[in-house]
Amino acid sequence: MSFPLLTATAALPALGAVATAAVPAARRTAAKWLALLVSLATLVLAALVAVRFEPGGDRYQLTESHAWIKDFGVRYELGVDGIGVALIALTALLIPFIVLAGWHDADPQETGSKRWRPTQGFFALILAVEAMVILSFEATDVFLFYIFFEAMLIPMYFLIGGFGDRAHEHGEETASTQRSYAAVKFLLYNLAGGLIMLAAVIGLYVVAGSFSLQEIAEARANGSLQMAATTERWLFLGFFFAFAVKAPLWPLHTWLPNAMGEATAPVAVLITAVVDKVGTFAMLRFCLGLFPEASKWATPVILVLALVSIVYGALLAVGQRDIKRLVAYASISHFGFIVMGIFAMTSQGQSGATLYMVNHGISTAALMLVAGFLISRRGSRLIADYGGVQKVAPVLAGTFLIGGLATLSLPGLAPFVSEFLVLVGTFARYPVIGIIATVGIVLAALYTLVLYQRTMTGPVRPEVSRMPDLRARELAVVAPLIALLILLGVFPKPLTDIVNPAVEHTMSDVQQKDPQPEVEAAK
């Protein structure tokens, strides 16, 4: 039996979480280093997964399969396709930066009980989330996926509710109330989505008699499984609802600005760049893979919802006064692009959507983490409290600008490639929707540049005049992310090579071919 690489990639952070949580209260720093080391080791394993993965090979590779709960028909089945590899790599890549950026976020403020160990808890929870996210990217059994999809809410919930920005314009009392409000809202939205999905998961089992993606695909191919159209649509809706909450898609998005606003910047990155990707990933793998007919049936409505997300998210981002909420609304707009790319049902659209997930993760991480450094210096999240920072802290301002430019998809930076692909892919099939979606790009330029202008340029405000520039630790977080943005912007080939074959599989799931250009058809 070969080495269970996929299990190891998830088990390492899980064990790391337990070990980190067990570090004694006084050895805070040790816990931080432990968490960092574990996350780096996980990155090595994830890199190994990417290396061992053969883009031209089987659809699911590095598979593992063990009996688990026979009575429920559940198997412990893991396997990755190119999309999974890309997202596992993204997750493993971002976690060390999140750990490093949150280095001081959970230092205890007041001494509670001797057993109260917030620091250990913070880093243990981050690693726990990492383990569950990786497992949900790997699971090829619907039930197994569902378990981690739901279970990851709990550590996430504690991360949002338990840790906030040190300084807050309304005092600690209000901050604490708003935090727990945001955490509860996050949990209830996602739990409700998940429970609706549970009904659909059970329904799927009743209809298909199996949870295994491969078995269901085989049964469908040889005709032994035939779903009635109505059943398939209901099941699709049950799954899609959960993923649309997670992604989040308008109008189920309202938890995200609260959660990202109240959480610390690294946790906000964890939400939007890592956890939410499970939603869009699952749309590709489960909605399209399990319910191809229903997916096509629902496409028009979903595309409109995605379009609304793009425009509405961008418009609200323009109107935000709070830096973190601005990034949150920008993310909603970007998730709209991702969903649009997935349901455009073209290979460019879906490749673009997958690249978009990765690039959005990196660019949002860069922007949000720099924003977090900025906020921690001034103790305010309001845009109006800043001004002229670029004269005082040029490196900080410069990295913030690059993060912002990546968010607005400037050519030369990674998100441009993916956004372009999504738009081209959508335009090929739905030209009107593709054209309207470009409004999102214009608005993105508006909110990013106005944000930069208001905070970084102009006369130096007295409160920011003594603001220190980025420290070595902070630079170590930002610099690699920016390097990656540039690298993937000019040379996205390694990523597309992995992703494209997987997208072809998904396209064949829904039995769609790319529309041929009309000129060619005329010949």
Place this chain on the structure above:
Amino acid sequence: MSAPAVHSLWTTAADPISKIDAPKIEYGQLSPTLIVIGAAVVGVLVEAFVPRRSRYYVQVFVSVVALAAAFAAVVALAAGGYGTTRAHIAAMGAVAVDGPALFLQGTILLAALLGVFTFAERRLDPEAHGNRVDSFAAQAASVPGSDSEKAAVRAGFTTTEVFPLLLFAVGGMLIFPAANDLLTLFVALEVFSLPLYLLCAVARRKRLMSQEAAVKYFLLGAFASAFTLFGIALLYGYAGSVSYARIAQVVDGSVQNVDPALAGTMGNDALLLVGAALTVMGLLFKVGAVPFHMWTPDVYQGAPTPVTGFMAAATKVAAFGALLRLLYVVLPGLRWDWRPVMWAVAVVTMLGGAIVAITQTDIKRLLAYSSIAHAGFILAGVIATSAEGISSVLFYLGAYSFVTIGAFAVVTLVRDAGGEATHLSKWAGLGRRSPLVAAVFAVFLLAFAGIPLTSGFAGKFAVFKAAAQGGAGALVVVGVIASAVAAFFYIRVIVLMFFSEPRPEGPTVAVPSPLTMTAIAVGVAVTVVLGVAPQYFLDLAGQASVFVR
């Protein structure tokens, strides 16, 4: 094997003495119950003859040994194949020895064992007059606030009667899901109910509330018992027998050798429908299903917390066992009539319990309403009317009872000057003061909420899957909606414990003796194991899912 009906016993009794055969009692197969009831009798003698000083130790010893021995007997019977191939009806048709009975008896015995541990806890309250005290009144008979009560406290009396009372209740509960005729069912119902009424009344603190709870429980319970009894009488009138098998035959219309004297009334559907409804009503009362749930919050809140935990777990197991047997063995021919009704009951129970729980401010009342919602989830499995339905209900009951006992055991630990601090506002910031206790309680709450990787999820999935396969898809949808609502208030407690600032005058967490710690640790362990690796126990429940007729 056909069991003689009661009326035929009477007619043979009129015959000459020589014709009476000695009843055949399978003592070995009834040994779990016999051991427990025997130990209860021993417990009564201990109360009478053992000096006050050593009574506590002797009682705890007797109870633990008896329950462990009874559990061993259940395991031995199951290993001997009585749960599957050798399942049959013992004691002249009165008691079934089959898979569901043995599974539920095992569950009840383990729950009772943990219950005894929490009953025996004497380290939570500070010593009164140099004597260690437990959760029970010094002298149950003394009027609250009276001189005799003060004298009893000063003298350091303890109510060690609770142990034999618990054993009697357990004895009744063991018979209840195994009862195979309606009279045995009723006797078992009374045998386990009466000790519980008493146990509810003997709280050391908040005695008036405790007594109020007992009176409410007793009055409503007496009503329910009366309904059940009336239903039994009507069913007897319908079928001419109280034996389950015989009634089932009459319902199916496959009865032979009809007694001409009874043929006139037999087969009257009005008697059957009303009788079945009243009997089932009595069981739904014990289960705590809406609209027969009114007693639950008051009793759960007023009873001494160890009693609440034991009662919440074991009564539910026993009552659902009896309900399953009644519906699956006696009334399967009537399922087109009872399924719609149970549908409605399940829906209102799930939604009612979950929605009303949102407004609760007392942790014990909250758990009471949560238990109502869970009764609804279990009913969804009952409605499946399939082998999967039975096994899922069995599994759910096993999972649920350990979570419940553990959760109530944690409640006993959080105390302030007035005893247990059950008001939710006092739990604010508990996670900062005692992270371990709060984390353990959070595990139990997450299990109640049915979060994956806890036993609650496995159980919920099992019953919903059975219900969906049984054609009750809509019920599953209602179930997940109720779960979402229920999640809200479980989460609210977690928010309170972890995200709220601790109050300066907040409660402290008592350090318990190894007894309560064992109960909690077992609860956590079972919750996690059944959540991560439930297959073995699902197999067990699956093998045990065939009723003997």
